[in-house]
Amino acid sequence: MNRIVWLALMVSQIGFFSSASAQTADFQTDSIFFRKMADDVLSSATAYENLRVLCKTIGPRLAGSPGMYKSEAWAEQVLRAAGADKVWKQAVQVPHWDRGGKDEAWYQVTDANGKKTRIQLDILALGNSIGTGKNGLFKKAVLIEDFEELEKRKEEVKDAIVVFNNVFNPRNLSVGQSYGESGAYRRAGPSRAAKYGAAAILIRSVSASANDNHPHTGTTSYDSAYPKIPAAAMGLQDADKLIAALKAGKSIQVYYKSLAHFKPDATGHNIIGELTGSVFPDQYITVGGHLDSWDPAEGAHDDGTGCVQSIDIIRAMKAMGYKPRYTIRVVLFANEENGLRGGAQYAQEAKSKGEKHVFALESDAGGFTPRSFGFT
């Protein structure tokens, strides 16, 4: 993870500081400076310790949840400890989706003799999904391979629970590509099925590992043209069993209960720390990650690492006594996971204030060895 901080530093340095001083400083001076900064980042254990505290003492921090408030206080304190010249909070109204306790599901297989067998299903409501009501749903399950098959069999899904067989493609060397493809069913599945009268949908957990049964959540969204229906992800081992039974033509009904619901919007904050530029204090180089994380886990890679490595840029520059020419701004965004409202608020305020951002780099791909960065 420290290696990502190092990359971020290189990017910010190479692009702006050295070119601005190219006429006076030579390549060798820059090179020594980069190495010194890299050494500081690689030698410091601060980012790891910050990550430990964020994950282990705060943990889940979804927008509106108690963890959100705790993580905001933590971020302010850690940015100050890192040596930021200025730490401030940018208020943003965030959605407050609440899972409402443990999701429950099982399915009932009826054999040729009418004998019924009940099998547990490890399940997790998708973020932003509506709930089923306290009595749950008990409906016929219909297996649908993909959106194309849904169009062909649209008459069959009315009042049923659609089970999408959105297999995670293991053949891509880029796991992110498979995540995007399989995730299409998580994002658009509910409304695509609701269009034809489905009562709910279940998808395969959008995750690479076939060796565990822990469903992965992630956000869904609804097309306002159709009714909202409950949506959940199944653990992959359970999904394999259910789908095999459906493929074998068994008569299956699924019970699914979720008390997921929205509470009124809450006031969250983008937490921002700055090192004021010595030459261009009103021009910004921004780095950041998102502070929120899903409710069932600790959000280490998504996106604790993005936060702590961004903070570490301020710490490293301060520790070296380096005064940046441009203002370095670290932004820990609110509500990326189920709303993107923190990013939207930041962009809107930057625009309305006429702030000049010369470069911005967000890290939200996990704290692995950095290979590349992209432009969007």
Next chain:
Amino acid sequence: MNRIVWLALMVSQIGFFSSASAQTADFQTDSIFFRKMADDVLSSATAYENLRVLCKTIGPRLAGSPGMYKSEAWAEQVLRAAGADKVWKQAVQVPHWDRGGKDEAWYQVTDANGKKTRIQLDILALGNSIGTGKNGLFKKAVLIEDFEELEKRKEEVKDAIVVFNNVFNPRNLSVGQSYGESGAYRRAGPSRAAKYGAAAILIRSVSASANDNHPHTGTTSYDSAYPKIPAAAMGLQDADKLIAALKAGKSIQVYYKSLAHFKPDATGHNIIGELTGSVFPDQYITVGGHLDSWDPAEGAHDDGTGCVQSIDIIRAMKAMGYKPRYTIRVVLFANEENGLRGGAQYAQEAKSKGEKHVFALESDAGGFTPRSFGFT
């Protein structure tokens, strides 16, 4: 990890199969074949499941230990299940080092008023180290920064416990480079100190993480010119505290007890599986990993992954109905960790039988995304 299998396949294919058939098969045919094989490897969860069983049901499998015998039986069975044409065992006499139970250590700080404070030390005897005897050692601790300082202060270490401050260099982007540098004290430290009469040595655990206190073992070796003395690694947090106290000039004595000892050599085996070559059955392309692993852990990356991905090459070729032109040999070596006797036995038998090996690739760098391979 499956990505490493894929690399291994590419290497074996590119180097030998396609060039042998270059006159008849064109690049496109090879390319389609490679992709098909890669797809099979990436889609199969067999290697992961094999790794789970090896780590979770067998676990530690140091040479001579009960785990060694279990892992050999597992390896034979898994190679057969993968579809090897031939599975055989190559006997090799292996050392049987036994930790003899939990290592114990603490240190006593005596302040200016003669008040003594006892502090626990999380410690792990180095592999192949001798023990202290059941009464343990209780000796003055002398901090030595490096071998250079040892030469300068050789008069001071007599009958003392030398504490080497072999800091793991966090500034290398290659963790392996730092491992090699810091590990020099693990490998050569005991005899270097014994030369000047030291009673034992402690080193900093040779590991990158500063955020845990779990000492890492690894093998040491003795120079027969000097007495053998006990040697152990300290957890990094405990090491930091002890070394800080020694640097502050405090008077410190260390108690260290280890019942480590060698039992008589045992008969272990290299476990070998083959797919017989269709054109050159007596010429071998060998891939492998080592089956043994250290006693305190499961040996997933070191070197369970090397084993399961090697086995998966046979599985994938067999699953595709592919008949290699050369014999593909998978060798799961005995006793890499504290003896290298499996590798030596394999080389000796290959030489005495006049076997022609056209290529060999061993994987023992952890099951990460492959970047390169080296020649030794």
